[in-house]
Amino acid sequence: MSTEQPDLIQKKWNIALIQSDIVLGEPKVNAFRLKQLMEQALQAESRPDVIVLPEMWNTGYALTVIDDIADLQGMESKAWLSDFAREHSVQIVGGSVAQKTDGQVRNTMYVFDRQGELVSEYSKIHLFRLMEEEKHLAAGEQRVTFELEGVTAGSSICYDIRFPELARSLALSGAKVMFVPAEWPHPRLHHWRTLLSARAIENQMYVIACNRVGVSGKDSFFGHSMIIDPWGDIIAEGGEAEEIVTGEINLSIVDEVRKRIPIFEDRRPDLYI
Ligand SMILES: NC(=O)CCC(=O)C(=O)O
Numbered sequence: 001m002s003t004e005q006p007d008l009i010q011k012k013w014n015i016a017l018i019q020s021d022i023v024l025g026e027p028k029v030n031a032f033r034l035k036q037l038m039e040q041a042l043q044a045e046s047r048p049d050v051i052v053l054p055e056m057w058n059t060g061y062a063l064t065v066i067d068d069i070a071d072l073q074g075m076e077s078k079a080w081l082s083d084f085a086r087e088h089s090v091q092i093v094g095g096s097v098a099q100k101t102d103g104q105v106r107n108t109m110y111v112f113d114r115q116g117e118l119v120s121e122y123s124k125i126h127l128f129r130l131m132e133e134e135k136h137l138a139a140g141e142q143r144v145t146f147e148l149e150g151v152t153a154g155s156s157i158c159y160d161i162r163f164p165e166l167a168r169s170l171a172l173s174g175a176k177v178m179f180v181p182a183e184w185p186h187p188r189l190h191h192w193r194t195l196l197s198a199r200a201i202e203n204q205m206y207v208i209a210c211n212r213v214g215v216s217g218k219d220s221f222f223g224h225s226m227i228i229d230p231w232g233d234i235i236a237e238g239g240e241a242e243e244i245v246t247g248e249i250n251l252s253i254v255d256e257v258r259k260r261i262p263i264f265e266d267r268r269p270d271l272y273i
Pocket residue numbers: 055128131157158159160162182183184185188191
């Protein structure tokens with residue numbers, strides 16, 4: 001066995017969550033800052049296997065001008081994220097960006113493998129009325145799972161975690177980990193922590209959530225990016241300032257927990273509607 005491969009075989013990944021601030025309506029400034037933080041993340045002794053970015057990192061919630069500043073077909077964002085993934089041989093869950101395709105702006109996550117190939121694209125399916133997303137954005141129309149190094153993962157963006165049906169359907173489609181980029185503000189920190197933990201425990205999967213920090217208009221974003229294991233234990237949690245939150249996950253634990261309490265065998269979907 002090669003000395004470079006045991007982590008791949010045990011499916012251990014080092015995760016780096018880029019818990020950054022976001023400047024409203026300034027995609028170039030935000031991409032520059034994220035790149036700096038991602039390069040910093042790669043200097044860590046435990047080099048990340050997966051880098052995760054926050055929600056709408058290109059524009060923030062600049063919704064009144066979103067039509068003019070959204071990334072056309074996500075081309076700029078996809079180009080540099082793909083280059084970065086390939087140059088550094090790192091997997092990237094690219095948070096989400098405001099992107100405009102066929103005249104409609106969507107809140108879209110792009111995922112890249114170590115070769116810089118785009119392996120998944122997911123547009124947020126539940127739009128958050130409290131921040132008027134539904135007035136300016138179009139909703140995605142399908143849930144998405146994808147493969148990274150043979151591991152099935154699922155996508156969820158911010159408000160999506162309030163809908164347990166989505167996380168459950170991702171788990172039923174084989175997801176062992178769910179990624180959650182977010183822009184989740186005060187005063188709902190207890191909702192954030194409780195909902196992420198619940199999604200991890202009830203689906204016995206890793207939940208990996210990257211929330212922005214900083215203030216934008218009336219919203220103050222609290223960070224607290226989290227890595228939660230399938231037993232509900234918190235592997236890592238950020239504070240309220242800009243930082244890189246890191247943690248190691250071991251995907252073999254998912255099967256162990258699912259064997260220990262076999263909820264997928266015991267569930268009674270015939271009685272739930
Ligand atoms: N960007 C979002 O979807 C925010 C969701 C949120 O804050 C919530 O309470 O839900």
